[in-house]
Amino acid sequence: MMVEKNASGPSIADGTDRLVTLLHNKGADNATAVIEALKKDQVVLLKKLSSSDADVLMNAIANKLGLGDSLQLQAAFASSLGHREKIGNYYMSVNARENYQFVSPHSEGSSFINMQLASFYCYENTTDGGETILLHVNQGAQVWQKLRELVTRGKSQRPLTPPEVKQIKVAFRLNMPADTLKPEDEILSRKMPVPGFELFDVLTKPRKMHSQLLDEDLYAYWDSIDSIDVDSAEEFYRFLIKEGLIKLPANRSDVKTLDTDADRRVRKFGDKYEQLFDRKIIYKMQSGDFVIQNNLSWTHAVNNWTPGSGTRKVAAAFA
Numbered sequence: 001m002m003v004e005k006n007a008s009g010p011s012i013a014d015g016t017d018r019l020v021t022l023l024h025n026k027g028a029d030n031a032t033a034v035i036e037a038l039k040k041d042q043v044v045l046l047k048k049l050s051s052s053d054a055d056v057l058m059n060a061i062a063n064k065l066g067l068g069d070s071l072q073l074q075a076a077f078a079s080s081l082g083h084r085e086k087i088g089n090y091y092m093s094v095n096a097r098e099n100y101q102f103v104s105p106h107s108e109g110s111s112f113i114n115m116q117l118a119s120f121y122c123y124e125n126t127t128d129g130g131e132t133i134l135l136h137v138n139q140g141a142q143v144w145q146k147l148r149e150l151v152t153r154g155k156s157q158r159p160l161t162p163p164e165v166k167q168i169k170v171a172f173r174l175n176m177p178a179d180t181l182k183p184e185d186e187i188l189s190r191k192m193p194v195p196g197f198e199l200f201d202v203l204t205k206p207r208k209m210h211s212q213l214l215d216e217d218l219y220a221y222w223d224s225i226d227s228i229d230v231d232s233a234e235e236f237y238r239f240l241i242k243e244g245l246i247k248l249p250a251n252r253s254d255v256k257t258l259d260t261d262a263d264r265r266v267r268k269f270g271d272k273y274e275q276l277f278d279r280k281i282i283y284k285m286q287s288g289d290f291v292i293q294n295n296l297s298w299t300h301a302v303n304n305w306t307p308g309s310g311t312r313k314v315a316a317a318f319a
């Protein structure tokens, strides 16, 4: 294992003061204090929770915010897709990754789903890395003009019946006619799954979505932006080197082998993390830690670790 560090150049401001630790009172109402902190755009940490404490707390927070259905839906949806495994009531395993792979910063999901909350619960984290990295989105960054989100669009050559609109929504995650192909969309692929109805994968300009916690429209660096952004892997790699966090195999690796999303990235948007993000929190979760944050304003990412150095078992819940 080798660690490389290069601290030169601009860096993202430290946001550790935005990470607040709250005491967990068993059997009491912990959700109100958590929501109060979330409304100040803080990231909240509670320590020494059991996994069922985490389930209870997450459910209470989501319900108080009117997001109880969304919490249940996300847990059911993730396990039905088979790429995540449900743990407890609302938490699911994080996506599997290869040795030495990192997960670049993203807000979970896409503008279509607009998930408001992201929470993580740590069972075990004894590796020599695996730090959780939370980067706060800079709403005023110029690069929002250049970034693109991968979204699905439709185009109908005939009027759709109400049952068809419903069917299209479920099958393709598309709200017709709102998600009709737009002149400015860049088409990546097209198919016709229903006679007279075309479906497109397109790159489109990111749009601000409503944050319930902050009661404000925000840009979010959704997974549907990050995972197609070639620069993001390079930038995250550079960030990890700068922070002295990355672990590299003895035979070195190029960024692609370290990147869980290497196969999905299609475009360079020219973004620099120091512009895209204005605050960083680097925190190594410990057994029993519960972390929750606004899923729009804060991205989440994970550093890699040396294979065999320990076990990392962290679960995630979204609403």
Ligand SMILES: [Fe+2]
Pocket (backbone or CB within 6 Å): 106, 107, 108, 300
């Ligand atoms: Fe994620």
